[in-house]
Amino acid sequence: MHHTPLPVTGRVTGRGETVASQALELVQYRSLIRNLVAKDLKVRYKNSALGFLWSLLNPLLMMVVFTFVFTQLLNQHIAAFPVFVLTALLPWNWTATAVTAGTASLVDNAPLINKVYFPRILLPMSVVLSTMVNYVLALPALFLMMAIFGRPFTPWIVEIPLIVLIQAIFVTAVVLILAPLNVYFRDTTVLVEVGLLAWFFMTPIFYPVEAVVPHLAAWMYRLNPMAAIVEDYRVILYNGAVPDPLFTGRTGATALVLLAIGWLVFTRLSRNLGENL
Amino acid sequence: MRAGHRRDRMPQPGHPQDDAAVEFRGVSRRFRLHHETRTSFQDWFIALVRPRGKAEEFWALRDVSFVVRRGEALGIVGRNGAGKSTLLKLVSRVLEPTSGDVLIHGRTHAMLELGAGFHPELSGRDNVYLNGSIYGFSRRQMGERFDRIVQFAELERFIDTPVKHYSSGMFMRLGFAIAVHMDPEILVVDEVLAVGDAAFQRKGYEALMDLRARGTTVLFVSHSVEQIRDFCDRAILLQEGRIVDSGPAAEVVDHYLRTMQEQAGEIAILRVRAIDRSGLPLDAVASGADLGLEVLLRVPPGGSTGDLALGLDLHDRAGTHLFGSTAQLPADLPAFDDLDPGTRRVRSVVRGLPLAGGTLTIAATLQRGALGTTEPLDRQETQVDVVGRWTGRERGILRLDHDWEWETEADPSATGPHLEHR
Numbered sequence: 075m076h077h078t079p080l081p082v083t084g085r086v087t088g089r090g091e092t093v094a095s096q097a098l099e100l101v102q103y104r105s106l107i108r109n110l111v112a113k114d115l116k117v118r119y120k121n122s123a124l125g126f127l128w129s130l131l132n133p134l135l136m137m138v139v140f141t142f143v144f145t146q147l148l149n150q151h152i153a154a155f156p157v158f159v160l161t162a163l164l165p166w167n168w169t170a171t172a173v174t175a176g177t178a179s180l181v182d183n184a185p186l187i188n189k190v191y192f193p194r195i196l197l198p199m200s201v202v203l204s205t206m207v208n209y210v211l212a213l214p215a216l217f218l219m220m221a222i223f224g225r226p227f228t229p230w231i232v233e234i235p236l237i238v239l240i241q242a243i244f245v246t247a248v249v250l251i252l253a254p255l256n257v258y259f260r261d262t263t264v265l266v267e268v269g270l271l272a273w274f275f276m277t278p279i280f281y282p283v284e285a286v287v288p289h290l291a292a293w294m295y296r297l298n299p300m301a302a303i304v305e306d307y308r309v310i311l312y313n314g315a316v317p318d319p320l321f322t323g324r325t326g327a328t329a330l331v332l333l334a335i336g337w338l339v340f341t342r343l344s345r346n347l348g349e350n351l
Numbered sequence: 352m353r354a355g356h357r358r359d360r361m362p363q364p365g366h367p368q369d370d371a372a373v374e375f376r377g378v379s380r381r382f383r384l385h386h387e388t389r390t391s392f393q394d395w396f397i398a399l400v401r402p403r404g405k406a407e408e409f410w411a412l413r414d415v416s417f418v419v420r421r422g423e424a425l426g427i428v429g430r431n432g433a434g435k436s437t438l439l440k441l442v443s444r445v446l447e448p449t450s451g452d453v454l455i456h457g458r459t460h461a462m463l464e465l466g467a468g469f470h471p472e473l474s475g476r477d478n479v480y481l482n483g484s485i486y487g488f489s490r491r492q493m494g495e496r497f498d499r500i501v502q503f504a505e506l507e508r509f510i511d512t513p514v515k516h517y518s519s520g521m522f523m524r525l526g527f528a529i530a531v532h533m534d535p536e537i538l539v540v541d542e543v544l545a546v547g548d549a550a551f552q553r554k555g556y557e558a559l560m561d562l563r564a565r566g567t568t569v570l571f572v573s574h575s576v577e578q579i580r581d582f583c584d585r586a587i588l589l590q591e592g593r594i595v596d597s598g599p600a601a602e603v604v605d606h607y608l609r610t611m612q613e614q615a616g617e618i619a620i621l622r623v624r625a626i627d628r629s630g631l632p633l634d635a636v637a638s639g640a641d642l643g644l645e646v647l648l649r650v651p652p653g654g655s656t657g658d659l660a661l662g663l664d665l666h667d668r669a670g671t672h673l674f675g676s677t678a679q680l681p682a683d684l685p686a687f688d689d690l691d692p693g694t695r696r697v698r699s700v701v702r703g704l705p706l707a708g709g710t711l712t713i714a715a716t717l718q719r720g721a722l723g724t725t726e727p728l729d730r731q732e733t734q735v736d737v738v739g740r741w742t743g744r745e746r747g748i749l750r751l752d753h754d755w756e757w758e759t760e761a762d763p764s765a766t767g768p769h770l771e772h773r
Contacts, residue, residue, distance in 0.1 A: 106484040113481055117472045184736070185634045189467035191444035192485050345447060 096341075099193050106192060110200035115207060129208050130215045133163050137219075140280050152282065154223040154312070160216050161311045162279040162304045168209035169245050169300060170270050176201040176249030177256050177266050180347065187347055194344050195337075198249040206242055216311065226314035233317065237306045240322070244299050244329040250336030254343035277301050278308075295321075299328050371456060372537050372568040373419040373442055378451035379592075380412040380437050411437040413592040414451070421457075424569040426579035426600050428607040429589035431622055431731045435572045436541065438589070439463065442570055443539050457536030457568065460486060464541075464632065465526030471515035475506055475525055478514055482529050496532045503558070504528035519629030524551060531558045537568045556582075574621050574647060574694070576604045611649070618654060618728055621647040621694065623663075623715040625735040638739040638750050642704045646715045646731075648695040650684075657682025659728075661697055662716040667748060668709050674701075677718075707750040708739030 100107075119125040140159045144150045152158050179197040180187065187194060220227065256262040277300045283291055294301045302325040306317045412434045419425045427435050440446040441453050443461030468485045469478045479500055483493035501510050504524040514522060530538075540559065559582070563569055571583055579586055579600055586603035588596040588610075596606045611619060625633040626643040636642045644663055650656060657680070664675035680697065687696040713735065717728040739750060 103484070103487055105489045106487070108490075109481045109484040113470055113473060113477070116477070117470065120472055185464075186468045186485070188440075188445060188634060189463045190461065190485055192487070 093337075096193070096195070100196070103193055103196060107196055107200055107203065110196060111204040111207065114200065114204035118204075118208075126211070129212050133160060133167055133212060134215055136163055144280060154225055157216070157219050157223050157225050158282075158308070158312055159280055160219055161308045162277070164209060164212055164216055165241060165304060165307055166274065166277060166279050166300070167212075168205050169241070169248075170274070171208070172202050172205040172245045173248055173252065173266060173270060174263075175205065176245075177252040177263055179249070180253045180257050180344070181260070194347060195250070195340060198253040198340075199246060202242060202246045202249055206238070210238070220311065225312060228310070228314040230310045230314070230316045233310055233322075234307070236322070236326075237303060237310070237317075240306075240326045240329050241303050243326075243333050244303065247329065247332035247336035250333075250340040254340055254347070257347060258343070273298070273300065277304055279304065299325055299332070302328075370420045371418045371454070372421045372423070373425075373456075373570065374452075374454040375415050375417050375438075375441075376452040376454070378412055378415045378441065378448045378453055379410060380434075380441065380446065381449040382409045382411055410592050412441075412448075415589075415592070415594055416451075417587055417594060417597060419568055419570065421568055422566045423585065424563055424571060424583040426583035426586035426603070427570065427572050427589065428576065428579060428586055428604060430611070431620070432591075433589040434592040435589055436463075437592075439539050439541050439570060439572060442537070455537065458534075459537040459539065460530060460533045460535035461539040462527075462530045462541065463539065465523045465530070466514075467526070469514050469522070469526070472513055474513055475501075475510040475517070478525070479510075479529060482526075483533075486533060488533065500525075500528045500532050503532065519627075519631050520551065522631070527551075527555055527558070531555075531562060535562075535567060537570070538562060539570045541572045542574060576608065580604050618651070618656075618659070618717065618719075619649045620715050620717050620729045620731040621649050623647075623713060623731045623733050625713065625733065626698070633735060635736040635738050636704060638706055638708055638737055639703055639752075642701040642735070644699045644701070644713060644715075646697045646699075647687075648684075648697065648717065649693050650695055651693060655682050656680045656684045656695060658719055660718045660720070662714075662718065663699055664714045664716070665701075666712045666714065667706075668712075671748070673706070673711075673748075703752070704737065705749050705751055706737045706739070707745065707748055708737050709748070711735050711737050 119128075137156050137160045140163070141156050144152070144159075145155050176198045179201050180194065183197055217227075252262060252266060276294065276298055278286065278294075283294070283301070283305055286294060295305075302321065306322055306325070309315050309317045415434075415438070417425075427438060429435050437446065439461065440463070441448055442455065443459060443463060444455075445461070445463070468482050470481065473481065476497075479497060480490060480493050483496075484490075501507055504521075504527070506521060506525060506528075509517065509521065514525070517525070538559075556578070559569070563582070569582075571579065573579055583600040585598060586600040586607075587594050588603050588607050590610070596603050623644065623646045625636060626645045627633050627636075628641060628643065630643070630645070633643075646661060646663075648656070648661075659680045660677050661680055662675060662677040665673040667673055676699070678697070678699075684695040684697070686692045687694055711734065712732055714730060714732045716730045719728055
């Protein structure tokens with residue numbers, strides 16, 4: 075009768091105090107991660123007639139709008155503008171949806187948190203993962219545009235999974251800080267909305283980084299990891315070149331440091347969730 | 352700081368309670384009262400400028416120690432607010448102790464609310480697997496149990512229907528079926544037998560007896576003292592967060608009933624809670640939705656509810672009295688629970704709750720006598736979160752159903768004023 079391997083056992087005090095014990099718990103709850111991601115995707119695609127097509131169509135429509143505004147209204151000359159903007163828009167959409175949904179993830183699941191114990195960190199994490207799946211599934215649309223506009227497919231494409239990993243780490247870090255903050259200050263959601271808009275303009279999505287005043291561009295990379303991540307995608311997929319390994323390495327290191335900070339913040343702030351939700 | 356505090360209180364090795372399933376060692380749990388917490392940046396900035404006094408504290412449990420041995424069933428009795436739910440939440444790890452140690456030896460399953468974690472858009476089948484994984488069960492482990500769960504819940508025909516189409520009975524049957532098929536070593540049961548029809552209550556009770564016969568350790572809270580007496584070996588009596596009595600269930604229950612009679616002049620409010628349309632308990636309600644309120648009264652044998660007035664009063668987080676209403680109760684209220692003939696149920700519905708959002712405190716007061724010459728008998732509170740939608744265009748604590756209107760020139764076919772309904 076007692077064959078279940080999961081030992082939800084031991085002391086309540088002192089739980090989850092070390093990185094190792096938390097990591098072990100995450101391994102034990104891996105089926106919950108999978109199910110939460112599957113639930114997110116299922117629910118997202120269930121209620122609209124076009125379902126999954128929307129996650130392809132939405133960025134493509136945005137691409138059309140940006141292309142019209144910048145090449146027709148503003149008369150900018152950037153070769154293959156649709157590909158140029160889409161290489162940045164797709165990863166940006168991932169970040170934006172993950173940050174929005176991730177910030178709300180604890181508050182939205184308040185009834186569950188108050189009734190069942192499970193590692194709370196899985197809620198924001200599963201949001202990052204499900205939005206990542208969504209992003210990866212939208213990449214074929216980008217490849218299609220690259221083929222249509224004759225952009226080169228170079229072997230450097232194999233580096234894309236690494237950039238996706240760096241972005242996933244970075245987005246997780248951001249969400250781990252914002253989700254518990256939203257429990258204590260419910261208007262975090264509103265500030266995040268405004269913040270995302272500012273962040274969108276501060277990231278070279280619809281303009282090339284070369285258009286930024288040079289000494290500010292350096293600061294943009296330092297203060298905004300998304301700018302560096304977007305630039306890596308663009309170098310590989312739009313320029314067909316290899317990103318500077320040092321540049322990518324710095325971005326990755328920044329993401330890891332932020333993840334450590336995010337984990338600390340989350341562990342500290344989420345201790346009394348049951349009381350504050 | 353708190354972690355260090357906890358390390359200081361690690362239990363000393365060398366005192367193993369070998370057959371203990373659950374052990375509390377000097378456990379206390381403090382809550383800061385809701386109106387003192389800051390949940391918006393505005394509150395936070397105000398607090399910076401105008402430093403508040405010490406936050407108001409409330410100790411739900413104080414220095415509680417007890418041991419539940421393997422295979423034992425422990426009943427927990429006490430009035431509302433005595434700390435029963437806090438104790439169960441500590442066992443199920445939803446809350447952490449403020450000080451002291453909670454030791455759990457065995458896989459724990461908490462039935463604090465049936466169907467907690469169900470997603471309305473997903474089918475019953477998907478929810479079984481999702482719910483299983485919330486409790487740490489793999490897909491394969493749930494697959495082994497799936498047929499038994501569906502059969503127990505009597506939902507063979509509807510298992511692929513989204514649970515949002517389920518009746519409340521179906522919803523609870525599925526939640527209960529999952530819980531009893533998790534083969535827990537320790538089971539925490541909070542009032543879940545008080546809901547559902549009589550047939551389901553019997554079936555659920557039998558399933559719990561079956562688990563108990565197979566050696567499961569059970570911690571049991573029920574408003575029905577009969578169930579505690581029948582089901583539990585031992586019981587503890589909580590009063591204002593402290594254990595005031597423990598021992599054989601029948602004795603502790605008698606003690607509890609005696610204190611109840613002394614304290615409340617025989618008639619008392621057992622519980623007040625927010626419910627949805629189907630009678631299920633609610634933690635949160637949407638702004639503009641209907642809010643049901645349910646009050647359970649205990650009436651001793653031969654007692655009458657005539658001459659009694661029941662008041663319901665709503666306060667917001669800041670303590671503003673939003674609304675109150677009093678009903679004169681009829682003398683012949685029937686018992687609502689076959690298992691416990693002393694209970695009466697009164698329900699009220701607030702239609703289209705016109706509040707913008709925030710935490711709502713609901714107080715039920717029981718009084719004897721007509722208007723003017725009343726004698727207060729009992730008072731209980733509960734809280735529910737009102738979830739509003741922040742549109743940026745509306746302000747205030749109320750959310751009123753309103754229209755904006757103006758004349759439009761452009762549309763000659765429009766004879767009346769243009770209405771924008773939001």
